[in-house]
Amino acid sequence: MGYTVTWADQKLNGNEIAKLNKDGLDVFKDLPELVKHPFSEIDPSYYMYFKYAGLTVQKPQSAGMFMLRVKIPGGRINVKQGEHLAWIANEYGHNVIDLTTREAVQYHWAPFNELLKIFQGLNDVGLTTVGAEGDITRNVVDNPLSGIDPDELFDTRSIVMDVYRRFQGNYDYSNLPRKFKISISTDIHNNADYQINDLAFIPAVKTIRGRQVQGFNVFVGGGLGSKPQLAQQMNIFVRPNRVADIAEVVCGLYRDHGFRRSRSKARLKFLIKDWGIDEFERLVRKQLPRLPYAGETKIVDWNKKILGIHPQKQQGYYYAGISVPAGRMSGDDFRAVVELAAKYGKDEIRFDDKQNMIIPWIAEQDLEAFKAEPILQRYSVKPGLLADYGTTCTGAEYCNLANAHTKSVFKPLIDELDARFSLDVPVRITMTGCGSNCAHRSIADIGLEGVHARTPDKKQTEGYRLAVGGSLEGTGHFNEQLKGTLSAQQLPDALSAIINDYQDNREGEESFYHYFNHAGVDHFQEVLNNYLSTQTEVLR
Ligand code: SF4
Numbered sequence: 001m002g003y004t005v006t007w008a009d010q011k012l013n014g015n016e017i018a019k020l021n022k023d024g025l026d027v028f029k030d031l032p033e034l035v036k037h038p039f040s041e042i043d044p045s046y047y048m049y050f051k052y053a054g055l056t057v058q059k060p061q062s063a064g065m066f067m068l069r070v071k072i073p074g075g076r077i078n079v080k081q082g083e084h085l086a087w088i089a090n091e092y093g094h095n096v097i098d099l100t101t102r103e104a105v106q107y108h109w110a111p112f113n114e115l116l117k118i119f120q121g122l123n124d125v126g127l128t129t130v131g132a133e134g135d136i137t138r139n140v141v142d143n144p145l146s147g148i149d150p151d152e153l154f155d156t157r158s159i160v161m162d163v164y165r166r167f168q169g170n171y172d173y174s175n176l177p178r179k180f181k182i183s184i185s186t187d188i189h190n191n192a193d194y195q196i197n198d199l200a201f202i203p204a205v206k207t208i209r210g211r212q213v214q215g216f217n218v219f220v221g222g223g224l225g226s227k228p229q230l231a232q233q234m235n236i237f238v239r240p241n242r243v244a245d246i247a248e249v250v251c252g253l254y255r256d257h258g259f260r261r262s263r264s265k266a267r268l269k270f271l272i273k274d275w276g277i278d279e280f281e282r283l284v285r286k287q288l289p290r291l292p293y294a295g296e297t298k299i300v301d302w303n304k305k306i307l308g309i310h311p312q313k314q315q316g317y318y319y320a321g322i323s324v325p326a327g328r329m330s331g332d333d334f335r336a337v338v339e340l341a342a343k344y345g346k347d348e349i350r351f352d353d354k355q356n357m358i359i360p361w362i363a364e365q366d367l368e369a370f371k372a373e374p375i376l377q378r379y380s381v382k383p384g385l386l387a388d389y390g391t392t393c394t395g396a397e398y399c400n401l402a403n404a405h406t407k408s409v410f411k412p413l414i415d416e417l418d419a420r421f422s423l424d425v426p427v428r429i430t431m432t433g434c435g436s437n438c439a440h441r442s443i444a445d446i447g448l449e450g451v452h453a454r455t456p457d458k459k460q461t462e463g464y465r466l467a468v469g470g471s472l473e474g475t476g477h478f479n480e481q482l483k484g485t486l487s488a489q490q491l492p493d494a495l496s497a498i499i500n501d502y503q504d505n506r507e508g509e510e511s512f513y514h515y516f517n518h519a520g521v522d523h524f525q526e527v528l529n530n531y532l533s534t535q536t537e538v539l540r
Pocket of ligand 1: 393394396399400401402432434435436437438439
């Protein structure tokens with residue numbers, strides 16, 4: 001370990017005290033012995049160590065089943081890896097695979113006594129679960145189109161892998177106060193959502209000694225969770241070959257100074273808020289002197305050009321962004337999409353952070369045959385439906401923290417809305433099962449959050465609250481909560497009222513976010529109130 005623990009004599013939360021005695025990565029030393037005994041012999045205080053292996057004990061916690069998350073740096077896999085991921089879904093995951101909001105995949109129902117076998121199988125195809133969860137650097141997200149993107153400043157794939165290798169399995173950065181999320185992209189459409197990451201590198205140019213240099217501007221302290229915060233810019237410009245150095249310095253400052261007393265205040269965003277961005281930058285510069293000041297940012301808009309079929313920067317080739325409604329597929333469907341990469345592409349499948357898949361390298365002459373493939377009649381490559389832009393988290397089906405179900409409510413809701421509306425501008429709807437924001441509820445046009453609710457006769461039930469007007473356009477804006485709690489059955493009509501209002505009153509083809517900006521949150525509250533006034537039963 002190449003650092004000194006500076007926090008041992010502070011007041012610490014329970015996880016921190018445990019981590020002083022045993023590092024999270026040590027779970028891999030423990031597992032061979034642990035799996036020889038029944039799961040019931042493991043004390044629940046140990047469960048947090050499983051996270052470092054990408055595992056969360058699934059409910060009911062006594063069953064010895066896990067949610068298992070795979071780490072996929074930059075969201076890129078080959079066909080062999082894709083086939084293996086489909087096989088895991090078939091073999092262990094009840095034939096279900098979920099796409100995550102960090103360009104990766106996860107499963108449920110991984111059995112305790114099969115874990116070593118699963119890890120070995122992943123390892124054999126060059127995949128891992130190490131650090132997919134836990135107080136550690138999480139999956140590094142990249143421009144989902146890097147290397148093929150006509151609009152990127154330059155290819156970021158090798159930079160992402162460099163950063164991944166610096167941190168992966170590295171005991172110097174495995175005892176962080178909480179998770180640490182990195183985004184690296186030169187996509188001018190900000191498809192790697194820089195504002196909601198702890199550390200983000202975004203496309204920038206700077207004239208240095210009379211020469212225009214391409215590189216990155218740097219943002220820190222973004223994150224969602226129950227107290228979302230947009231990342232703030234440091235006045236720093238970074239050349240591509242210094243990205244990993246900056247990442248290490250920022251992560252080291254967080255490790256040494258981040259708050260470890262309360263887990264709810266442990267993310268980097270709280271440290272930046274406490275210190276201020278200037279002081280944070282001063283301490284970065286202290287370790288990396290002579291970094292140039294920030295350059296000209298090249299981002300022009302947000303969240304464009306993933307879904308559908310588009311030309312690559314390589315002439316004659318196209319990529320297909322395939323919509324995966326609610327981010328959930330059967331293992332068989334996943335395999336069918338992977339097979340498209342083998343048949344039409346170049347041994348490559350990608351994921352974005354909106355729970356969609358991308359097949360690159362389709363030759364122009366193969367496009368019609370590709371579009372006619374049966375699997376694409378169910379997973380759209382024709383963007384335009386509400387379902388294309390929605391994301392959901394795991395919710396009450398498996399998540400221990402959830403207040404309400406998500407995927408089983410979201411899919412029929414979106415299908416119903418798609419049947420009612422034909423939109424020319426995408427409206428992004430997301431659903432999370434609690435305030436933790438795993439499906440990025442706060443940046444959606446319409447965000448739905450599961451809450452505990454009561455019926456008029458005081459029976460406990462699941463409810464949903466709405467927030468409107470989120471976007472990462474420009475510097476970004478989190479959506480604003482409306483008053484009122486809805487049942488799952490009320491969601492189609494309540495959301496229809498909101499979408500109708502947008503369709504009827506918007507100016508030209510303005511986006512939902514732009515309409516929200518001049519209509520205002522009070523207007524949407526009135527729309528929701530009007531809907532609620534028609535209801536005989538309203539949840540509290
Ligand atoms: Fe679980 Fe809440 Fe995260 Fe959904 S948002 S996966 S319910 S913690």
